[in-house]
Amino acid sequence: MDQKSINRWWPLALSSELDGSIPLARLCAGREYVLFRDGRGVARILEDQCAHRRAPLSLGRITPQGWLQCPYHGWCFEGKGGECKQIPNLGKGETIPGQYRVGHFVSAERNGMIFLWSGDPLEADESVLPDFSVSPAKKTAHSGGEGLCLITLPQQHFIATLLDGPSLVINASQVTVIDDHMLGEPLFSANHLLVERVADWTEKARRRRRVPSDYPLILRTTLHSETDMALLEWRDAATNTPLLSALVASMPVTDCVTAVRWQWSRHSLSNKQLSLVPHRAFERLQFAVNGTLDAAALTKLHPYVSSIRSGQLDTLAADIIPAARL
Numbered sequence: 670m671d672q673k674s675i676n677r678w679w680p681l682a683l684s685s686e687l688d689g690s691i692p693l694a695r696l697c698a699g700r701e702y703v704l705f706r707d708g709r710g711v712a713r714i715l716e717d718q719c720a721h722r723r724a725p726l727s728l729g730r731i732t733p734q735g736w737l738q739c740p741y742h743g744w745c746f747e748g749k750g751g752e753c754k755q756i757p758n759l760g761k762g763e764t765i766p767g768q769y770r771v772g773h774f775v776s777a778e779r780n781g782m783i784f785l786w787s788g789d790p791l792e793a794d795e796s797v798l799p800d801f802s803v804s805p806a807k808k809t810a811h812s813g814g815e816g817l818c819l820i821t822l823p824q825q826h827f828i829a830t831l832l833d834g835p836s837l838v839i840n841a842s843q844v845t846v847i848d849d850h851m852l853g854e855p856l857f858s859a860n861h862l863l864v865e866r867v868a869d870w871t872e873k874a875r876r877r878r879r880v881p882s883d884y885p886l887i888l889r890t891t892l893h894s895e896t897d898m899a900l901l902e903w904r905d906a907a908t909n910t911p912l913l914s915a916l917v918a919s920m921p922v923t924d925c926v927t928a929v930r931w932q933w934s935r936h937s938l939s940n941k942q943l944s945l946v947p948h949r950a951f952e953r954l955q956f957a958v959n960g961t962l963d964a965a966a967l968t969k970l971h972p973y974v975s976s977i978r979s980g981q982l983d984t985l986a987a988d989i990i991p992a993a994r995l
């Protein structure tokens with residue numbers, strides 16, 4: 670897959686993964702990148718290959734000036750334009766030729782994620798990034814968190830599964846999503862796809878407190894079309910009160926491996942709102958993406974929402990089944 674010329678943003682890392690002390694190596698669509706924070710704390714992305722003898726810069730270090738120093742002969746590169754700023758053994762009076770630079774990429778940091786722009790730098794537009802937020806400031810150890818995992822599915826098939834059979838790839842503890850019970854048809858707008866499904870508390874949660882409705886919960890999935898980022902919201906069906914929100918971002922590592930990162934946060938409820946939900950189950954509500962897939966269940970998945978999205982029902986169905994058998 671060559672994504673060099675694709676004009677789009679890719680979520681390369683959670684902000685928390687890049688703490689500024691060391692560079693990070695990332696593989697996106699088969700291409701190697703290095704991320705680091707410069708002297709002002711700005712996340713920068715360079716090609717993970719030194720301009721001198723191609724050593725991986727991700728094995729280097731960040732200098733006090735905020736440059737990335739190669740581990741081999743110590744050349745230093747700045748992050749914005751990839752320019753070589755320092756060569757340790759440069760002779761007296763010698764200057765650094767301007768062409769000594771590494772590949773550099775436009776980056777953006779938004780809502781706890783770091784994005785790479787893989788296309789023409791002049792067309793990079795941060796304003797298209799979704800304003801999805803799960804209020805990380807309110808997170809505590811038990812009411813919010815983050816995670817990442819690798820999934821052996823092509824990235825577009827992961828998105829298709831998230832749309833058609835979310836319970837195969839995500840897990841909110843205490844809650845069961847009814848994959849084949851949608852509330853109406855998916856809604857499409859210029860930048861988003863929205864699909865709602867019914868969901869239920871688990872048997873155990875229901876036993877502890879009688880729940881009035883057959884399907885007391887809704888899972889609302891909003892997929893941002895330009896980044897494939899998904900905002901998942903579990904809501905109380907009777908009051909439309911949001912209980913748990915999760916942001917899921919995926920990136921192709923190779924043609925058949927996808928890196929998925931997520932943030933989640935449980936909402937604060939008033940006493941009145943709390944009285945309407947199984948209290949204990951709500952307090953244990955947590956979110957994660959399933960790193961291990963049920964291949965047999967994937968083969969039975971009916972690609973409905975994803976097929977409408979792509980407009981290629983036959984192609985998608987044919988592709989998903991062999992991929993699930995990998």
Ligand code: FES
Pocket residue numbers: 719720721722723724739740741742743744
């Ligand atoms: S390979 Fe990087 S400085 Fe020589």
